[in-house]
Amino acid sequence: MDEDKKSSRPGVIETEITMGPVHSAAIEPYRVRLFVEDEIVKDAEITVGVNHRGIERIMEGLPVEKANSLTEKICGICSNSHIWNSVLVAEKGLGIEVPERAAYIRVIMEELERLHSHLLYLAHGNEVLGHETFAMRLFYIRETVMELLRMIGGNRVQYGVSIIGGVRPRCELDEMRIQKIIQGMDYLEEKIADFADRFVSDPMVISRITGTCPIPKKEALRLAVSGPTLRATGVELDLRRDMKEYDPFEFDVITQEGGDVKANLLMRVLESFESIKIIRQAIKDLPKGPITDRSWEMQDTDVIKSYIEVPRGRLYHSYRLEDGRVRGSIVRTPSMTNIGAMQYACIGHHITDAQLGIVQCDPCFTCTDRAIQIIKL
Amino acid sequence: MSLKSYSRARAVHVMLVYTGGCNGCDIEIVNSIFSPKYDAEQYKIFLTWNPREADVLVVTGPVTKHNEKPLKAIYDAIPEPKAVIAAGACALMGGVYKNIHGDIPSEEIAGPVDKIIPVAAKVPGCAVRPEDVLAGAVAALPLLLEAK
Numbered sequence: 001m002d003e004d005k006k007s008s009r010p011g012v013i014e015t016e017i018t019m020g021p022v023h024s025a026a027i028e029p030y031r032v033r034l035f036v037e038d039e040i041v042k043d044a045e046i047t048v049g050v051n052h053r054g055i056e057r058i059m060e061g062l063p064v065e066k067a068n069s070l071t072e073k074i075c076g077i078c079s080n081s082h083i084w085n086s087v088l089v090a091e092k093g094l095g096i097e098v099p100e101r102a103a104y105i106r107v108i109m110e111e112l113e114r115l116h117s118h119l120l121y122l123a124h125g126n127e128v129l130g131h132e133t134f135a136m137r138l139f140y141i142r143e144t145v146m147e148l149l150r151m152i153g154g155n156r157v158q159y160g161v162s163i164i165g166g167v168r169p170r171c172e173l174d175e176m177r178i179q180k181i182i183q184g185m186d187y188l189e190e191k192i193a194d195f196a197d198r199f200v201s202d203p204m205v206i207s208r209i210t211g212t213c214p215i216p217k218k219e220a221l222r223l224a225v226s227g228p229t230l231r232a233t234g235v236e237l238d239l240r241r242d243m244k245e246y247d248p249f250e251f252d253v254i255t256q257e258g259g260d261v262k263a264n265l266l267m268r269v270l271e272s273f274e275s276i277k278i279i280r281q282a283i284k285d286l287p288k289g290p291i292t293d294r295s296w297e298m299q300d301t302d303v304i305k306s307y308i309e310v311p312r313g314r315l316y317h318s319y320r321l322e323d324g325r326v327r328g329s330i331v332r333t334p335s336m337t338n339i340g341a342m343q344y345a346c347i348g349h350h351i352t353d354a355q356l357g358i359v360q361c362d363p364c365f366t367c368t369d370r371a372i373q374i375i376k377l
Numbered sequence: 378m379s380l381k382s383y384s385r386a387r388a389v390h391v392m393l394v395y396t397g398g399c400n401g402c403d404i405e406i407v408n409s410i411f412s413p414k415y416d417a418e419q420y421k422i423f424l425t426w427n428p429r430e431a432d433v434l435v436v437t438g439p440v441t442k443h444n445e446k447p448l449k450a451i452y453d454a455i456p457e458p459k460a461v462i463a464a465g466a467c468a469l470m471g472g473v474y475k476n477i478h479g480d481i482p483s484e485e486i487a488g489p490v491d492k493i494i495p496v497a498a499k500v501p502g503c504a505v506r507p508e509d510v511l512a513g514a515v516a517a518l519p520l521l522l523e524a525k
Contacts, residue, residue, distance in 0.1 A: 021443075021444070021447055022394060022395070022447055022451060023426070027393070027395060027403055027407065028395060028400065028403075029395055029396070029397070029444065029447075049443065050397070050441065050443045050444055050447075051397045051441060051443075051444075052397075052441060052443065052485055053397055053439070053441060053474045053485050053486065054474075054484070054485045055474075058473075058474065058477055058478060062477070066477070070473055070477060073399050073472070073473050073474070074399065075399055075400055076398070076399040076400035076401025076402070076403075076404060076504060077400050077401075077404065079399070079401070120404065135411070136411060136412065136413055137413075139408060139411055139412035139413065139414075140412060140413045140414060142412075143412060143414045155503075155504070156405065156504065156506065157401035157402075157404070157405065157503075157504035158399075158401060158503060158504060364400065366397075366398070366399055366400040367399075367400075369397075
């Protein structure tokens, strides 16, 4: 945690271990360079860019509806967050009031997505830990969420629920769907609690992950880490507290201490329970009424910005509208800032912990790969 | 039946290569092999990350320019006989990334996959469904088993 531990590459480092772009431990293509001395990682460097598809440039000049559904293709894990935030940008600019029922359905989708993302994180984390049985069990639990997402949106991955002014008519929640969601939530709560009990009572797993690759609170704030990775270091910062969509719901902002792998894994387990809580409240108080407001008119706008809290942290979208077309679109995904934490977490630890340190920050390099320029001020 | 094809009939190893899609297909493919619900492992289909062990290469994503060379290198490293499955809309025709701007050529995308390496089976979908992945893997099996 001292000054000399971090990023100044000390003198000559003899061994450099590189991974990627395609590597067994990392499903996504990215490149890691680990500078190793006596099996201890002295410096780490993560490079993205292999995956660059130039989404923002493709979005330039597209009609806004088309551009919104394109943002969904940025990421296959948090696709709903992208389309939701992109739609929010347009709604803010055009002054559209979303019907209450539509806002509730969007929140339900977002929380379902958070559940599936967190369960995927836990499964991937356990796989990297070498505990394949836990990973398979988590994949089985996750399947319930995937079925619910498929039921509402019609597809298992890219469900495209939000449109400008509400949600798609297909995603209306009728009585049968509501019953299925309630059943699913009961099942998930029981199974995740069961998993958590098993997980924390396993001494082998706990001894492996306690105190591994910690990120101190101060460093996390300096590196502008966001989302659950930040909250795992003890900072109580959740954008959902400030979002007006989440005003009707009661939920706790979970924090953990230490920012090590254990804190991060438990963080996701506890957040899953909060998501279940929010979904139950939304289902209970689901307002009646229309789900789409079509009484809006297209007009030119200034640059509009929108931040929302997504499973991995803080997501930023901005663009301006010109003749119903998108101009100057900018997207910043949470993993962009979390890369700093990933590099930090590896340094000073044994090389066998390095992959765990990267995975504990919940990397999603696919969404992160876009044209960026880092300017040092 | 040679020793190689005898052993191959009992354990088909699938390698997943990811060339710039959105993560959706990859998770579904890992899901279809790994998750207890679909569980391709019960049909002796295993996921590997070593090209020298692999029999089937599953490629997802539209193949970005940066990924073209690594993909060729991985394809060359797999021993004969081998089969390539292109999974997902991006791997089949470049997906939205290549096609949304009409006829204007894309500067980022080198794909689709069959431009770069020969493809044996194609699995459609955005994202692919696990059932379709299993069907695609089964369709590619005769190529491996009948080879001398």
